[in-house]
Amino acid sequence: TKQWQLASRPVGEPTHDNFELVTVDRPEPGHGEVLVETLYQSVDPYMRGRMRDAESYADPWNVGEPMKAGIVGEVLESNADDIAAGDIVTGDGLWAEHAAIDADDLRTVDPELGPVSTALGVLGMPGATAYFGLLEVGQPKPGDTVVVSAAAGAVGSVVGQLARINGARVVGTAGSDEKIDWLTDDLGFDAAINYKETDDLGSAVAEACPGGVDVYFDNVGGEITDAVWPLLNEHARVPVCGQIALYNATELPTGPRKLTKLIETRARVEGILVRDYVGRWGEAFERLSRFIQNDELHYRENVVEGLENAPDAFLGLFEGDNIGKQLVKVGDH
Ligand code: NDP
Secondary structure, eight states: OEEEEEOSOOSSSOOGGGEEEEEOOOOOOOTTEEEEEEEEEEOOTTHHHHTSOSOOSSOOOOTTSBOEEEEEEEEEEEOSTTOOTTOEEEEEEESBSEEEEEGGGEEEOOGGGSOGGGGGTTTSHHHHHHHHIIIIIIOOOTTOEEEESSTTBHHHHHHHHHHHHTTOEEEEEESSHHHHHIIIIISOOSEEEEGGGOSOHHHHHHHHOTTOEEEEEBSSOHHHHHHHGGGEEEEEEEEEOOOGGGTTOSSOOSOOOOTHHHHHHOOEEEEOOGGGGGGGHHHHHHHHHHHHHTTSOOOOEEEEESGGGHHHHHHHHTTTOOSBEEEEEOOOO
16 A cells, blocks of 8 residues: 655755655554545645654654645544444545554544535634634624635635625635635635735735724735734734745744734734644534535635645645645545
8 A cells, every 4th residue: 555755854845855655565453443545635734844853733744754644534444433344534644545543533424414525624624723713713793804815725715704704804815816716706705815916915905905904814924914914903813823935934034023013903913723622623514514505605625636646736735726625535435
């Protein structure tokens, strides 16, 4: 069976040389474990952090070892009481065709409720991130202006729509005209800015937010944060979810700039980590699936076919190749 291992640690942007596809014996599930055949593997921006040998909220991966990933798969063999062969499960797996996984790290997915791949996207970790990051930390109120960066991605697209459902005016930033059209024509954003085609981002955001910004859901950091910052209103909330613009940086940028803005506005900047809410993810999935059923919440998936193409899918996140949740289709069931 095939699996990807970390071949070397990237410096700056990751390259194909950092990954190695190896053939190994199919694992035997131990006590309390199940053997899972991967159907879908997730690639996520946080994985860039795991490739680095630095202290973070998650342990780094070791060179020469398999890389971890959220997966959806079919159980082939089970040594656990509450999971049976044939079940579809999701949880912490590997960049691999097969993995032996502790049943405590898995939950079953009901294929009747919708495409099983959504357990890695809108009804999975990114959906929960959007839900708790926006509603608990951002706390949008009707009439607020909410700005979200990487708005056409897995987290951002859900944030924007939840803000709209909560009665806010929603503005997104994203990196292509196709994404901008999706945000405004399909997802109901009030305005969207293609930051790659905009010379003066500060003016573009100001024009899109004539009443200032009450919630800035930050997925990106860097220049987009600099552009939004001067527009923060009194008592604005800034959930800091991701800083993807900086993940490949080899030196830390200067900043954050102009913290006096926080004195002026008494705005609150707060980090959000989806793991903190893990006991409540079910609540998020229940509400998000209801919004999907009622056609209030739309989602997209960008599926790369084949485990051998998983590094391309991952590297594409940093190029903005994905609209919606980026997945790798590894197997069929
Ligand atoms: P996305 O689906 O949003 O994919 C990443 C997107 O980021 C790309 O499509 C691209 O879109 C944008 N991007 C990439 N590089 C840059 C850059 N240099 N400048 C601006 N935009 C860039 O990923 P997710 O939805 O999974 O994650 C979004 C963010 O949320 C990430 O920062 C991630 O680390 C974070 N996150 C945090 C969690 C937490 O618990 N704190 C949990 C999950 C995610 P574009 O075309 O717009 O450039």
